[in-house]
Amino acid sequence: MRRVLILGGTTEAAALARALAARPDLEVTTSLAGRTRSPAALPGRLRTGGFGGAAGLADFLASRGIDALIDATHPFAARISANAVEACRLHPTPRLALVRPPWEPQPGDRWTPVPDLPAAAAALPSGARTLLAIGRQDLDPFSARTDVWFLIRSVEPPDGPLPPNHAVLTARGPFRVDDEVALLTTHRITTVVAKNSGGNDAKLDAARRLGLPVLLVSRPPPPPGARAATVAEALAWLDALVDIIPNDGA
Numbered sequence: 001m002r003r004v005l006i007l008g009g010t011t012e013a014a015a016l017a018r019a020l021a022a023r024p025d026l027e028v029t030t031s032l033a034g035r036t037r038s039p040a041a042l043p044g045r046l047r048t049g050g051f052g053g054a055a056g057l058a059d060f061l062a063s064r065g066i067d068a069l070i071d072a073t074h075p076f077a078a079r080i081s082a083n084a085v086e087a088c089r090l091h092p093t094p095r096l097a098l099v100r101p102p103w104e105p106q107p108g109d110r111w112t113p114v115p116d117l118p119a120a121a122a123a124l125p126s127g128a129r130t131l132l133a134i135g136r137q138d139l140d141p142f143s144a145r146t147d148v149w150f151l152i153r154s155v156e157p158p159d160g161p162l163p164p165n166h167a168v169l170t171a172r173g174p175f176r177v178d179d180e181v182a183l184l185t186t187h188r189i190t191t192v193v194a195k196n197s198g199g200n201d202a203k204l205d206a207a208r209r210l211g212l213p214v215l216l217v218s219r220p221p222p223p224p225g226a227r228a229a230t231v232a233e234a235l236a237w238l239d240a241l242v243d244i245i246p247n248d249g250a
């Protein structure tokens, strides 16, 4: 039996857990940070909450006899990815980063890349009506923009200081393009702020359709080492690894 740890919290991590569910030769554990109160059901084992930094994750790898770690966390979740790199160095463990490709502009897109969220907040024109779809934890940089109205959309209600002029919409994707067009139109949105998360994203299609500008926050650098762009590539990496790692016979 080989033991696989998936660092999760993304569509790809869930798809990987589902793809591995029928494998009798693997024991798969998905780890979630615990940010979402009722995450979608996943096959296999589930653990929730931080490990206590890289050293805590290394201890987990050692104590659970993990044979392979697949870091399928969100491209903006840089801390856990750095911890995974360090943990797999402290307790030598094969590691793969499953990182979905970033979005590339298409004809009709009016994107302005910005390096981070404070830069996005600074770049918003005064009087803008903004769809802020960046998650609930990273809203601080926008809280001083008293001259902008925000529609804040997140899966869970937002944390921390919020800008004074806002409405909150709690909703979980995936969203349909027509619904996104209706949302942007109803709220008279003039600017969209998004992270360059990659994957399917109806709000960017809707912004293109409406000719709206988008402030697109660039990704932090990806973790070093082996990388897959798709679940299929991650499965191929794991298959190649399973052929060479010793089986403990359990």
Ligand code: NAP
Residues within 6 Å of the ligand: 007, 008, 009, 010, 031, 032, 033, 035, 048, 049, 050, 051, 052, 053, 054, 056, 057, 072, 073, 074, 076, 077, 078, 079, 080, 081, 083, 134, 135, 195
């Ligand atoms: P982060 O800043 O990279 O990580 C902060 C801390 O949260 C980590 O040091 C770790 O705590 C814990 N953590 C993060 N992911 C974990 C996981 N999968 N399992 C166990 N502990 C985890 O991460 P974040 O940006 O807050 O994102 C948290 C989770 O939400 C990630 O799993 C990510 O895939 C998902 N997510 C993030 C975004 C985003 O925009 N950042 C978007 C969608 C989904 P310890 O140091 O104590 O181990």
